[in-house]
Amino acid sequence: MIVGVLAFTIGVAAGAGGDTEEITPTGDLDAEIEAAVADVEAERDALVTELEETEADRDSVAADLESVAAERDEIAGEITAARTERDEALERVEAMEAESQEAQAAAEAEAEAAAEAAEPSDSFGNGTWRVGEDIEPGTYRTDGGSGCYWERLSGFSGEFSDIISNDFTSGPSTVTIQGSDAGFSSQGCGTWEFMG
Structure with missing residues (x-):
């Protein structure tokens, strides 16, 4: 719309370039300029409103992103805790297996010693x-x-x-x-x- 007003103004000035007479705007021209200014202001207001809505959307998306990041961090923490629990459980199982093997070896040695003791001596x-x-x-x-x-x-x-x-x-x-x-x-x- 601004471009149209400028073009009109330039056209009027160019058309009057050869004359030395001053052109006085008429009532219709004033009305057109006022209408053009009103249209530009309305368009500006619409763009400002659209910008505000876009900024609100951006802020909403940023809040959603922060919420998703917080959920992600919470899940990562839970995964880390679960892995720690799993590792501790594996260590306990390995320790129990080692104890079981030691107990079995001791029992076998004891049984062997008992068997040797039970054998008649020469x-x-x-x-x-x-x-x-x-x-x-x-x-x-x-x-x-x-x-x-x-x-x-x-x-x-x-x-x-x-x-x-x-x-x-x-x-x-x-x-x-x-x-x-x-x-x-x-x-x-x-x-x-x-x-x-």
Whole structure:
């Protein structure tokens, strides 16, 4: 609209360029200029209103963007917390697995030691021994000692009737323990060695 007014003004000035007479605007021209100014002002007001609306839209979009960024940060925090919990849980599981493996290894070592202890020995010293559990039946020999006493046992009540055979020796001694014997007791005889 402003362009039209300027063009009109320039056209009027150009048309009057050759004359030295001053042109006085007429009433119609004043009305046209006032209408043109009113149109420009209305257009300016419309542009200002549109700019204000655009700025309001921009502010709304910026607020929405800030809200989305805050939600994103909150979700990122939750993800970080979940990963931390997962890592801690994995560490606990690994620790429990390590403890379980250690316990299993200890149990296996204990079972192996118990199995070895449960196996009858090829040699033994003073004490009372169960045949088939602590010692194997068979013939044993010792270099003995002064005051060696041994006895083959049919039971462990401590009664005289539990003694199958016995001997009190000095020096080397040999005894055959039967598979039917319940036990064998020896005192002061040194180490008995299995002969077969």
